[in-house]
Amino acid sequence: MVTTYRNKKVLVIGLAKSGANAARLxxxxxxxxxxxxDIKPFNENPAAQALLDDGVRVITGKQPLAxxxxxxxxxxxxxxIPYDNPLVDRAEKKHIPIITEPELAFEISEAPWIGITGTNGKTTTTTLIAEMLNAKRTEGKAYLAGNIGIPASAVAEKVTPQDTMVVELSSFQLxxxxxxxxxxxxxTNIYSAHLDYHKTRANYIAAKMKIVANQNAADFFVVNWDSPEWQGLSHQxxxxxxxxxxxxxxSNxxxxxxxxxxFQGTPIIAxxxxxxxxxxxxxxxxxxIAAAKLAGQKDNDAIAHVLKTFPGVKHRMQYVETWQNRKIYNDSKATNIVSTEVALRSFPGPVVLIGGGLDRGFTFEKxxxxxxxxxxxxxxxxxTKKLMAATAKQAGIENLTVVDTLDEAVPLAMHASRPGDVVLFSPAAASWDQFHTFEERGDRFIADVNQFIKENPS
Incomplete structure (x- = not known):
């Protein structure tokens, strides 16, 4: 049993899922x-209300430096919450240790961890690993947790040594x-992302690589070998x-x-x-495949079956529907340019692309x-509509429409498509100009598609 925090005073800043669970734990x-x-007012803050009922001291509507x-x-x-937040900055200057919730989860977990990070592909890889480890499993269970939307501390409370925690870890968490x-x-990979938070690419990479900071010779680092930079990171x-x-x-x-x-000379799947x-x-x-094999999955047929049947993670190149021989995909998780590049490479064309979102000062020439x-x-x-429109014009795309909202964009994209086209929602920008999360944005896209199909049946 962890006794590190007994009778210690702990401040939890921010009451999203992970913060509320950490406070309660x-x-x-x-x-x-x-x-x-938490900055959200008490009467709009169910998490704060629930914690108060549990006897936790709660301060909402402000985060006083006092x-x-x-x-x-x-x-x-x-x-x-960035490290230049006044409360966090003051804690740093007072040399108070500052951690995120996965650190707490790791301390209490009895199960071994598989941690997954990278700029793109984290959630799909994390989900695939858990599915592979649970296929034909006879003892224990592989549990998804972390940045995938499930607080790691909530899972860590219930796991046993026979289980496995498969944890998606963002740079913010690490x-x-x-x-x-x-x-x-x-x-999975590292590109430039979240530089508004980390300030520099070097800081971003340093945060990501904390995933291996405490490993020893008994541990494993599964790393993408298709970039000399990523190969170099393996030395850490x-x-x-x-x-x-x-x-x-x-070969290894x-x-x-x-x-x-x-995997290591043995064929797994076409x-x-x-x-x-x-x-x-x-x-x-x-x-x-590499992570599942290292974690003890011996049945290659079970691994192959997962890859043959796994439909993808919602909002990540998610197949939505086929309408009049047009295939429609929801890639709302594409909150950066690299993600949209990856999406476009997945389809030889022709594609009708819906893009746009929060303006972070980036241009889209890439x-x-x-x-x-x-x-x-x-x-x-x-x-970002004007910036993206300018890029489209530079690319010679004559069929270009500029609108204000996603609700306007969807039916226009559908009408612009032809039989055999892919209609792809891959925004290349964050969702926060019109939506709270990329999930909310993706759900709206799906709803708009379904409404269009209802009004325009095959």
Missing amino acids: LQDKLGAFVTAT LMDEDFSLVVKNPG AGTTHLRPHIAVL TKGQVVPFSRKQVV GAYLKDGELY AEDIRIPGAHNIENALAA LIPLLKDHVRAMVVYGQ
Whole structure:
């Protein structure tokens, strides 16, 4: 039993799912004296109301700096709260340890961890690993947790040594870890992302690589071998490096050769048999195969069955419907340009692309070659609509429509499509100009598609 926090004063900043669960765990199970603070007013804050009912001290509607005059031994912060937040900054200056909720989860977990991070492909890879480990399993269970939307601490409370925790870890979460040590760490890839939070690419990479900071020779680092930069990052682990590659044979890892996916020389599945489309999903499958094999899954047929039947994760290249010989895909998770590049490469064309969202000051010129090769028509909306429209014009796309909202964009994209087209919602921007989350945005897209099909039946 963890006694680290008994009779210690702990401040929890931010009451999203992970913060609320961390506060409850610390007070009810670990014996801490918890103060929880959240900027949302109390009457609009069900999490705060529930914590107050459980006896947790709650401060809402503000985050007073005067809190830092109290004798806190630890701060647990919501991963999305930046380190230049006044309360967090003051805690740092007072040398109070600051962690995120996965660190707490790791401390209490009795089950071994597989941790997955990367810029793209985390959720698909995480889900595939859990599915593979649960296939034909006779003892224990592989549990999904983390950035996938399930607080790791909630799962860690119930797991046993016979179970496995398969945990998606974002850079925001990893930045607040000190002792976290996955037995198997997976890096899907690293591109430039979240620089508004991390300030520099170097900081972003450093946060990601905390996933291997505490590994030892008994642990494993599954890493994408298709970039010299990512190969170089493998030197940061003391664990055993197990590469995966779509482009070359890596005999001690997972790789694609002559249309077949292998692990350490043994064929697992033909690439054409994998249900979810795209070269990026070949990479996700290779990463998942390597992690599952290292975690003890001996049945290659079980692994192959998962890859043949797995339909994809919602909002990530999610097949929605076919309407009059047009296939419609929801890729709302494409909150950056790299994700949309990956999506476009998955379809030879022709594509009718819907894009747009929060303006973070980026331009979209990197998309031009793919727009030229894959896209026949575009509908753009949101804060980035003018920037995306300018990029479309540079790419020579004449069938271009500019609107304000996603609700306007969907029917126009459907009308612009022709039989045989793919209608792809891959925004290349965050959702926060019009939606709270990319999930909410993706659900709206699906609802708009279904409404259009209802009004325009085949």
